[in-house]
Amino acid sequence: MNVAAAVAGETGRAAASPAGLASARVGGVTVELHPSGAMWLSATRTLVVADLHFEKASSFARFGQLLPPYDTAITLTRLEAVVAALAPDRVVALGDSFHDRHGAERLSPADAARLAALVGGREWLWITGNHDPEIGEHVGGARAADAEIGGLVFRHEPSATFVEGEVCGHLHPALTVVGRGRGVRRRCFATDGHRLVLPAFGSLAGGLDLFDQAFARVLSRARTVAHLIGAERLYRVPLTAARGR
Amino acid sequence: MTARVPPPPTDEPPILPAAFAGWFAGRGWTPRPHQIALLDHARAGRSALLIAPTGAGKTLAGFLPTLVRLTAEKAAARDRIGGRPPARTGIRTLYISPLKALAVDVARNLGTPVLEMGLPITVETRTGDTPVHKRRRQKLAPPDILLTTPEQLALLISARDADRFFSDLDEVVLDELHALVTSKRGDLLSLGLARLRRLAPGLRFTGLSATVADPDGLREWLGGVATPAELVTVAGGAKPNISILDTAERIPWAGHSARHALTDVYALIKAHKTTLVFVNTRSQAEMLFHALWTINDDTLPIALHHGSLDREQRRRVEAAMADNRLKAVVCTSTLDLGIDWGDVDLVVHVGAPKGASRLAQRIGRANHRLDEPSKAVLVPANRFEVLECRAAVDGNYLGAQDTPPLKAGALDVLAQHVLGMACARAFEADALYGEVTSAWPYRELDRATFDRVVDFVATGGYALRAYERYAKIRKGQDGLWRVTNPQVAQQYRLNVGTIIEAPLLKVRLIGKRSSVGRGGRVLGEIEEYFIETLAPGDSFLFAGEVVQLEGVRETEAFVSRAQSDEPKIPSYAGGKFPLSTYLAAEVRAMLADPSRWPSLPPQVGEWLAMQKLKSVLPSRDEMLVETFRRGDRFYLVAYPFEGRLAHQTLGMLLTRRLDRLGLKPVGFVATDYAISVWGLEDMGRAFERGRPTLGALFDADMLGDDLEEWLAESYLMKRTFRACALIAGLVERRHPGKEKSGRQVTVSTDLVYDVLRSHEPDHILMRATWEDASRTLLDVGRLSDMLSRIRGRIVHKRLERISPLAVPILLEIGRESVSGAADETILAESAEDLIEEAMG
Secondary structure (H helix, E strand, C coil): CCHHHHHHHHHCCCCCCCCCCEEEEECCEEEEECCCCCEEECCCCEEEEECCCECHHHHHHCCCCCCCCCHHHHHHHHHHHHHHHHCCCEEEECCCCECCCCHHHHCCHHHHHHHHHHHHCCEEEEECCCCCCCCCHHHCCEEECEEEECCEEEECCCCCCCCCCEEECCCCEEEEEEECCEEEEEEEEEECCCEEECCECCCCCCCEECCCHHHHCCCCHHHCEEEEECCCCEEEEEHHHCCCC | CCCCCCCCCCCCCCCCCHHHHHHHHHCCCCCCHHHHHHHHHHHCCCCEEEECCCCCCHHHHHHHHHHHHHHHHHHHHHHHCCCCCCCCCCCCEEEECCCHHHHHHHHHHHHHHHHHCCCCCCEEEECCCCCHHHHHHHHHCCCCEEEECHHHHHHHHCCCCHHHHHCCCCEEEECCHHHHHCCHHHHHHHHHHHHHHHHCCCCEEEEEECCCCCHHHHHHHHHCCCCCCEEEECCCCCCCEEEECCCCCCCCCCCCCCHHHHHHHHHHHHHCCCEEEECCCHHHHHHHHHHHHHCCCCCCCEEEECCCECHHHHHHHHHHHHCCCCCEEEECHHHCCCCCCCCCCEEEEECCCCCHHHHHHHHCCCCCCCCCCCEEEEECCCHHHHHHHHHHHHHHHHCCCCCCCCCCCCHHHHHHHHHHHHHHCCEEHHHHHHHHCCCHHHCCCCHHHHHHHHHHHHHCCCCCCCCHHHCCEEECCCCEEEECCHHHHHHHHHCCCCCCCCCEEEEEECCCCCCCCCCCEEEEEEEHHHHCCCCCCCEEEECCEEEEEEEEECCEEEEEECCCCCCCCCCCCCCCCCCCHHHHHHHHHHHHCHHHHHHCCHHHHHHHHHHHHHCCCCCCCCEEEEEEEECCEEEEEECCCCCHHHHHHHHHHHHHHHHHCCCCEEEEEECCCCEEEEECCCHHHHHHCCCCCHHHHCCHHHHCHHHHHHHHHCHHHHHHHHHHHHHHCCCCCCCCCCHHHCHHHCCCHHHHHHHHHHHCCCCHHHHHHHHHHHHCCCCHHHHHHHHHHCCCCEEEEECCCCCHHHHHHHHHCCCCCCCCHHHHHHHHHHHHHHHHHHHC
């Protein structure tokens, strides 16, 4: 059974634009969601990606878990692809771009050059996160704890108090849908119309189930809609229609 | 080379010293020939393999040589140096059992002769439950005999003081060896024994085993290829009295519940002293236990025992069983092995046993005495199982053996061992390679592969040499590999062993309207993947009760008592063991030979006769393929009889192939006996026109690219990879109490698999995963044998309607996936239609 078909069969189709983009309303602003896991603001030609977690494998390797040292290269390839597809004027990396504060220093020369080409080619803003409270100047780009663009607020970790139109990462949303006797788990965008949580973009970044308590203080469960990442498109699933766990 | 009793040479003491002979006589026993034979081999310094059925006094036989020898030595030493035994730094005899509980049980049993003969011998156990202070003391003042498990052995030989601790070791006794050798635990054990051989030259091994298909392989495994262990066999005792339940009820066409036989089983329990009721899966155990209690008007003490239950609960059942306080226990393979129960006088086997050897083992649980016949009743749950039970009964009478074959050692296990050896002391690669290849499973390991495993342990073994600075082991100027820092050894100790449980959730029972996430009694543990298929409100059977899922928080599932008596979700976990090759061949033979049908219940004979009339009964070596239309779907049903795993793999591959041919397959279902694919195009017509021919469809080339392609996406590979990654030490296990430390310290092995697949598909761990999955989950070897067996022997029958033989598998459609109560009703109604159509 084809996984994408199972997801679609279970959850119904989302209206997808020709570029694979799906749209959603957040705090009264229309945003577009890309199947790569990036968010697109066409008015300001801004691309937003969350939780890249560069150098996660080498971070684990320092403590004896010698994970395959290819995660940064894979994440860069994905990032290059979406940048090439949408040609943004500005990229916002929504925090935890590096898995730890020494991550940037461990980049291989080849990966560092690829990242430099991406950062140097357009306006680039690093929002700082809990994993990367500081990012070395040598990687280029600007740094900020948060930003306001096109009527939306961008921040790594969702604020403790309600903020209309807040876009954040940090939580790595993922959701399992059940069909034909088994579950299919995918990373997803999650929004209740007021706030939006982006999926983790990094190749080795794990997922947290949307039913986890951590989401309860950020999104209204009754109004939460997930956009699950499929092979080539997104699948829209209201949380109330998905299984609870 | 069976038991022989040589006359004792005149200058040697008698083979059984007077004290022992007296003890035997005092109990009214005579030493049995196999016990004497083992003593004889021990005296000559030879390793020996004892193959004997349950109840032959295997354990005592295995320990006699050690007891005799230690007693004699201690006496001699006392005479020599005036009452004080010589100082000693290590243990003398090591006993290894697959089960902690068995080690504890054996310690207790060994205590009797030691105490009654006043032998100056100390016996202690060392398991995961042994307190730290006792372990420490055991290192300082080792007992003479240490009873332990394969995992504890791995820990002991990886310790810095392993040389000293094992320097006095003379003998290793391995219990239930047949149960260990075919698994990864057996691989780890074989490597541990290879190390012991080096630490204690001249070491002897005594293996205790139930009957196996390949005793010579096991002799080599134990003694070494060049010096296989001597074989001592005990012929089977009284022939077991096995029958197939004779029921007045209608035998179901499909399913595994055996509900039709419930009252018969209850009557059997009532009529016997203590009954063990074996089933194949936990879900069947739950279902049967629950059903028995609904008709338990006499409130007979009937208990439940399976691996998912809370440990305390299992202990209580075991204790009650040992005290003869129970009338029956419904159990799974958790009770397959050795612990001595009270007076079990009947074994009931619900569902087909799937293997003749397994059946023999389980039946051995009744009447644990050789000279009395065991009594067993088989309860087939459906019509194909009737055939299988008949074949197994015939097999058991014929003494057929179909235990799984020995296999080459797993590379992930080797990686774990290499790190352990570096923790013990610096090693030289040449020497370790020599040692490793002295272990039977690794005897054909080539040097290049060994070096890749060492490289994996050191720096991950990646083509991209990124981790030299984070190496776990490093080769020094002196050419020796050693661990780079003490944390590496600590990590190794926390992750030792090869038993990888499926991720489990604790199940807590809470009140109907209590809030999820707090409190509740622990009922046991359940596989995460099962819970993932449920929604809150869904009810299922667990720990003998119908419970309803309230919600999941972190690693715990919260349930409440359900209102209804009928669980909505029928089962969890499919059949555990696939049908053995031997039984499969027997079932095919029985189908082909009407002269054997009279030994089957009349309803089953009639069913086969009807099949012969309406369709075809294939000969023993043929494979029948039927095609027919039902409603708006076209069906293909094939009957390879090769077991569920091989059939599932076949189903995936056939579906891909049919899809490519434009025949629009929609789904498939696989059982132990058959496979059915259904789709939107008329496959029968396509086969008749040779587009494709059935020969082409079932060509063995599907095991090439199609398999590769399918595996790329398969969750089966990811599940296998997870186990390999944990065993090999690529990722660490989650340790109790550390689960909450968050995402930062854990990594999804699924994601790691994806990364490796795309960037280094030839990595040593991918190879380990492939070898593992193809053997266990996919049964590729068996599928491949089957495809060559049926080449040119496929019989196609295009039918107007469903055949009698096809009814059971079509009834499985929908059962395989989770379905609600409404679906069950629809199924039952349409089931009747199917039967009418076929028989009418």
